Amino acid sequence: MTEKQQSSDVLIVGAGPTGLLLAGDLATAGVRVTVLEKRAGESDLTRAFTVHARTLEQFDARGLADELIATGSPLSSLRLFGRLRIELGGLPTRFPFVLITPQSHTERLLQERALKAGATILRGTEVTGLRQDAEGVRVEAGEGAAAVVHRARYVVGADGVHSTVRDLLGIPFPGESVVDSVLLADVRLERTPDEVLTVGANENGFAFLAPFGDGWYRVIAWDRSRRLSDSAPTSLSEISDITRRALGEDYGLHDARWMSRFHSDERQAPNYRSGRVFLAGDAAHCHSPAGGQGMNTGLQDAANLSWKLVAAVHGWAPDALLDTYQTERHPVGRAVLRASGALVRLALARSAPTRALRSALTAFADSLGPVAAQGARTVSGLGIRYPAAKDAHPLAGRRIPDLRLTGLHPAGEQPGGPGRLYEALRAGRFVLVSNDELSAADPWADRVVTAAPADPHGKLRDTVLLVRPDGYAAWAAVDPSRGELRAALAQWLGSPSDG
Numbered sequence: 001m002t003e004k005q006q007s008s009d010v011l012i013v014g015a016g017p018t019g020l021l022l023a024g025d026l027a028t029a030g031v032r033v034t035v036l037e038k039r040a041g042e043s044d045l046t047r048a049f050t051v052h053a054r055t056l057e058q059f060d061a062r063g064l065a066d067e068l069i070a071t072g073s074p075l076s077s078l079r080l081f082g083r084l085r086i087e088l089g090g091l092p093t094r095f096p097f098v099l100i101t102p103q104s105h106t107e108r109l110l111q112e113r114a115l116k117a118g119a120t121i122l123r124g125t126e127v128t129g130l131r132q133d134a135e136g137v138r139v140e141a142g143e144g145a146a147a148v149v150h151r152a153r154y155v156v157g158a159d160g161v162h163s164t165v166r167d168l169l170g171i172p173f174p175g176e177s178v179v180d181s182v183l184l185a186d187v188r189l190e191r192t193p194d195e196v197l198t199v200g201a202n203e204n205g206f207a208f209l210a211p212f213g214d215g216w217y218r219v220i221a222w223d224r225s226r227r228l229s230d231s232a233p234t235s236l237s238e239i240s241d242i243t244r245r246a247l248g249e250d251y252g253l254h255d256a257r258w259m260s261r262f263h264s265d266e267r268q269a270p271n272y273r274s275g276r277v278f279l280a281g282d283a284a285h286c287h288s289p290a291g292g293q294g295m296n297t298g299l300q301d302a303a304n305l306s307w308k309l310v311a312a313v314h315g316w317a318p319d320a321l322l323d324t325y326q327t328e329r330h331p332v333g334r335a336v337l338r339a340s341g342a343l344v345r346l347a348l349a350r351s352a353p354t355r356a357l358r359s360a361l362t363a364f365a366d367s368l369g370p371v372a373a374q375g376a377r378t379v380s381g382l383g384i385r386y387p388a389a390k391d392a393h394p395l396a397g398r399r400i401p402d403l404r405l406t407g408l409h410p411a412g413e414q415p416g417g418p419g420r421l422y423e424a425l426r427a428g429r430f431v432l433v434s435n436d437e438l439s440a441a442d443p444w445a446d447r448v449v450t451a452a453p454a455d456p457h458g459k460l461r462d463t464v465l466l467v468r469p470d471g472y473a474a475w476a477a478v479d480p481s482r483g484e485l486r487a488a489l490a491q492w493l494g495s496p497s498d499g
């Protein structure tokens with residue numbers, strides 16, 4: 001075996017949605033990034049179909065939202081089972097809906113962006129070894145017959161549920177299996193369903209139909225009386241039978257191009273970081289597909305980690321900034337596991353009390369008002385909030401909506417002119433919003449965009465707001481002194497002389 005050596009600032013293992021978003025962000029910020037992917041070709045196996053509002057906001061902050069929306073169908077409500085619907089139309093966002101589009105479209109857009117920004121993606125390269133010291137990380141990968149050694153300052157394991165990186169770090173992945181023997185197939189239908197997503201459940205199981213948009217449909221079907229191992233053969237008649245009983249008809253499904261049987265686990269790594277190595281996406285957490293959260297959560301992990309790694313590589317990350325990846329994202333992962341676990345247990349309920357709860361939720365679906373509104377915020381990802389200091393301004397750690405701005409400087413779609421916050425975030429920097437004179441931020445001009453609120457008399461009249469590159473408030477204060485503002489900038493953006 002020959003041995004080649006390559007080096008990068010950040011090495012990402014896995015070219016799924018999580019790794020590709022991260023790679024695009026890092027490359028856009030001028031970081032040398034390499035992605036190692038064991039599959040030789042691109043994946044044609046779509047798993048996720050739902051892109052939620054907060055994820056679309058992250059795509060908007062990268063100039064990709066309109067293109068992604070054009071690939072799918074927006075749905076303004078999500079039906080869970082029976083009459084139980086989560087209404088999304090009232091969500092406070094530019095994207096008050098869930099987008100139904102195959103995962104392959106999402107990955108394609110993210111890959112194009114990453115390559116255009118200069119990321120290197122090496123396919124057919126499987127990571128097999130990893131060692132780190134104070135200076136960096138050494139990763140061994142097999143590329144055909146050749147062994148390649150990659151060196152990087154940081155490594156991110158975005159290598160999915162069976163993460164090699166997690167195993168090499170010795171990080172456990174505790175949890176349990178929640179649903180087994182779920183049948184998947186890609187089929188054609190003789191009759192087009194009335195709804196974009198068709199979901200139904202009965203005493204014995206459930207079925208789900210989603211369109212790829214090109215005439216093919218994904219069917220997912222489960223029956224509690226047919227529990228077989230993942231390797232047991234599948235047949236179209238079995239899938240049709242379960243679908244007919246759960247949905248009332250099978251829409252004439254035929255011509256399966258692909259069928260599989262899978263089981264779904266609920267697991268989470270206790271640590272998302274070990275020294276210079278991080279875990280993100282399914283490598284850090286996995287759960288049932290109920291609620292369509294997995295890919296969305298992985299993409300949010302990537303959006304949270306990318307700007308912190310940029311700061312570390314450019315040498316201005318304040319102490320402990322990288323640790324906030326764990327303190328911010330681990331609780332979100334835990335909450336997603338709990339919510340999707342509750343949903344799947346309710347859907348599969350057998351015990352009389354749980355079935356009674358499901359019937360009650362379904363029967364009173366229309367009067368669930370505030371609970372349903374909270375459910376919509378949770379499912380959409382808009383309700384996520386990161387921890388903030390006890391004495392911090394109430395906005396600290398909160399998602400900031402798409403504010404109208406003016407006088408954007410020095411970056412943004414229209415420098416000096418009007419714009420939106422999520423356009424300003426496309427520079428990959430912090431955004432400082434204030435009606436006051438903004439020259440206090442001049443020493444950090446390479447890390448921050450400044451702007452004034454478009455309505456000088458609106459809610460932010462006297463408030464100075466510092467928004468992180470991922471769209472959450474880092475800091476806010478009412479009428480701060482110049483010294484207080486500079487202290488906040490130094491806390492979040494490091495010393496101006498670093499980097």
Ligand SMILES: Cc1cc2nc3c(=O)[nH]c(=O)nc-3n(C[C@H](O)[C@H](O)[C@H](O)COP(=O)(O)OP(=O)(O)OC[C@H]3O[C@@H](n4cnc5c(N)ncnc54)[C@H](O)[C@@H]3O)c2cc1C
Pocket residue numbers: 013014015016017018019036037038039043047048049050051103125126127128158159160161162163164165184280281282283289291292293294295296297298
């Ligand atoms: C049936 C089903 C339906 C789903 N529906 C939804 C949904 O509607 N909405 C939603 O948000 N989520 C959904 N999910 C979950 C979603 O598909 C995953 O959460 C998402 O793909 C995770 O992305 P990732 O980038 O973290 O990992 P992955 O997509 O798994 O990518 C990991 C990559 O790492 C590569 N890799 C692994 N090991 C190595 C190695 N040693 N060296 C190099 N490369 C390696 C793999 O080849 C792979 O390409 C669903 C999942 C299933 C199973």
